[in-house]
Amino acid sequence: MNPTNHSQNSGVAPGIPHLAIDPFSYDFFDDPYPAHQEMREAGPVVYLDQWNVYGVARYAEVYAVFNDPQTFCSSRGVGLSDFAKEKPWRPPSLILEADPPAHTRTRAVLSKVLSPAVMKRLRDGFMVAAEAKIDELLARGSFDAIPHLAEAYPLSVFPDALGLQAAGREHLIPYASLVFNAFGPPNELRQQAIERSAPHQAYVTAQCQRDNLTPGGFGACIHAFSDTGEITPAEAPLLVRSLLSAGLDTTVYGIGAAVYCLARFPDQWARLRDDPSLARNAFEEAVRFESPVQTFFRTTTVDVELGGVVIPEGEKVLMFLGAANRDPRRWEQPDSYDITRKVSGHVGFGSGIHMCVGQLVARLEGEAVLTALARKVGAITMSGEPTRRYNNTLRGLESLPVTFTPA
Amino acid sequence: MTTITFIHHDNRSQSVEAADGDSLMLAALTHGVDGITAECGGNAVCATCHVYVDEAWTAKLDPVSDDEDALLDGTAAERLPNSRLSCQIKVQPALAGLVVRIPDKQS
Ligand code: HEM
Ligand code: FES
Numbered sequence: 001m002n003p004t005n006h007s008q009n010s011g012v013a014p015g016i017p018h019l020a021i022d023p024f025s026y027d028f029f030d031d032p033y034p035a036h037q038e039m040r041e042a043g044p045v046v047y048l049d050q051w052n053v054y055g056v057a058r059y060a061e062v063y064a065v066f067n068d069p070q071t072f073c074s075s076r077g078v079g080l081s082d083f084a085k086e087k088p089w090r091p092p093s094l095i096l097e098a099d100p101p102a103h104t105r106t107r108a109v110l111s112k113v114l115s116p117a118v119m120k121r122l123r124d125g126f127m128v129a130a131e132a133k134i135d136e137l138l139a140r141g142s143f144d145a146i147p148h149l150a151e152a153y154p155l156s157v158f159p160d161a162l163g164l165q166a167a168g169r170e171h172l173i174p175y176a177s178l179v180f181n182a183f184g185p186p187n188e189l190r191q192q193a194i195e196r197s198a199p200h201q202a203y204v205t206a207q208c209q210r211d212n213l214t215p216g217g218f219g220a221c222i223h224a225f226s227d228t229g230e231i232t233p234a235e236a237p238l239l240v241r242s243l244l245s246a247g248l249d250t251t252v253y254g255i256g257a258a259v260y261c262l263a264r265f266p267d268q269w270a271r272l273r274d275d276p277s278l279a280r281n282a283f284e285e286a287v288r289f290e291s292p293v294q295t296f297f298r299t300t301t302v303d304v305e306l307g308g309v310v311i312p313e314g315e316k317v318l319m320f321l322g323a324a325n326r327d328p329r330r331w332e333q334p335d336s337y338d339i340t341r342k343v344s345g346h347v348g349f350g351s352g353i354h355m356c357v358g359q360l361v362a363r364l365e366g367e368a369v370l371t372a373l374a375r376k377v378g379a380i381t382m383s384g385e386p387t388r389r390y391n392n393t394l395r396g397l398e399s400l401p402v403t404f405t406p407a
Numbered sequence: 408m409t410t411i412t413f414i415h416h417d418n419r420s421q422s423v424e425a426a427d428g429d430s431l432m433l434a435a436l437t438h439g440v441d442g443i444t445a446e447c448g449g450n451a452v453c454a455t456c457h458v459y460v461d462e463a464w465t466a467k468l469d470p471v472s473d474d475e476d477a478l479l480d481g482t483a484a485e486r487l488p489n490s491r492l493s494c495q496i497k498v499q500p501a502l503a504g505l506v507v508r509i510p511d512k513q514s
Contacts (some may be wrong), residue, residue: 355452
């Protein structure tokens with residue numbers, strides 16, 4: 001495969017370590033940790049010859065790139081594709097793929113729709129739904145925790161909170177998986193996802209319209225902001241689309257990561273059972289430890305010095321969130337899952353102006369599931385080999401066979 | 408360095424020498440002051456860095472922005488007139504001796 005659009009090798013600054021790692025290959029997905037370490041140790045900035053991009057894998061540089069949106073912009077795409085050179089596969093996101101001042105306006109709307117005050121109103125319902133789900137799974141005993149818990153729980157709360165109609169919800173996970181594959185390079189995962197995208201895109205476009213959204217949900221709230229002029233009526237459906245793209249599959253991977261951690265590390269599971277109030281931090285630590293969103297790109301708007309090297313204007317820079325979240329320069333015992341860790345500052349939800357606007361929804365879901373587990377389940381045992389689900393951006397499992405025994 | 412005093416929910420008090428320019432939230436975290444969760448790391452998203460500012464000091468701080476005001480409506484512990492988000496307060500010499508109370512819960 002020859003990504004002709006991206007090969008602009010001439011401007012590569014001298015002194016940057018060139019690595020042959022392909023962070024979008026199946027081998028890498030199977031075990032990214034040795035490659036993460038190799039990139040962190042090679043230098044603060046590396047060059048990945050496979051896709052002709054700069055890479056940052058240390059915490060300090062990932063944090064620096066996230067927090068300098070003027071130099072490292074999002075409006076040219078947060079995937080490999082450079083919107084200045086290539087037509088985007090779908091109309092760009094008005095928040096994720098936007099820079100200030102445009103971003104500031106749309107971000108303010110989603111911040112209000114997903115605010116801490118809104119979460120207080122959702123809290124009880126999310127907790128009750130998690131308890132019901134865990135009761136159902138305890139009755140079942142042995143099952144696959146990915147479809148039956150990690151997918152089933154968010155599907156039981158999020159589409160309703162958004163205000164989606166009941167019909168067609170089976171498109172949600174395939175659509176999100178498409179979106180996150182599309183941030184990657186033109187490999188098999190991306191090409192196949194885009195080839196199969198038409199029905200999912202048609203569903204999502206229709207559901208984002210005002211008439212299709214139940215009053216009181218996040219979607220209707222977004223549209224209401226077009227009445228007061230914060231956004232235009234034409235922008236509202238695209239902002240609803242952001243929640244459909246980013247709000248479901250990410251939490252599936254997040255909850256899957258947390259359950260996988262608790263199944264693998266019985267000492268941490270025991271601590272959680274002793275003190276269920278650790279549930280929220282246990283979820284947060286799983287987001288650090290597994291980093292369900294592994295990577296995002298930025299594009300340089302000017303020649304910039306980073307970590308002692310100069311990156312020319314117009315280059316793609318790939319941030320490795322998962323590697324930053326396990327950088328020993330920042331974290332003590334980075335490779336251990338510790339549910340009492342002071343985890344504030346991890347970049348699993350990003351950092352800076354684009355930091356996940358839905359993080360409170362994700363945490364509420366995670367806390368609800370882990371609290372119900374801690375209260376009701378005595379033991380989680382893996383009853384089969386877990387298998388991996390491959391995606392260019394998301395890290396998680398396809399299958400996690402487990403047995404729950406009651407407390 | 409500026410001296411800041413945190414008073415915990417159980418009335419235990421803890422004074423730290425905070426670096427000027429850091430946020431109050433970061434000063435608490437770097438000095439091991441428990442009770443400030445700061446889930447969003449200071450990006451003004453989470454409202455889990457809530458503190459009550461001692462009455463003698465409220466007027467000396469920069470006023471609450473609209474964003475902070477909206478977030479304060481979602482704090483886990485009761486919002487009071489002296490509620491602030493510690494990630495939005497910058498440590499500076501003029502705040503030497505500042506006293507803040509930490510609520511009983513952040514989430
Ligand atoms: C564990 C679950 C989740 C993870 C790991 C996650 C991760 C992230 C990350 C890393 C970013 C930063 C993107 C960037 O800087 O380019 C982000 C942004 C975003 N997330 Fe999440 N997310 C999660 C859940 C959610 C949920 C539940 C929603 C919606 C309810 C959501 C909506 C968004 C949106 C709209 C953005 C764009 C924000 C902006 O550009 O200002 N996410 N997320
Ligand atoms: S740390 Fe999240 S709002 Fe202050």
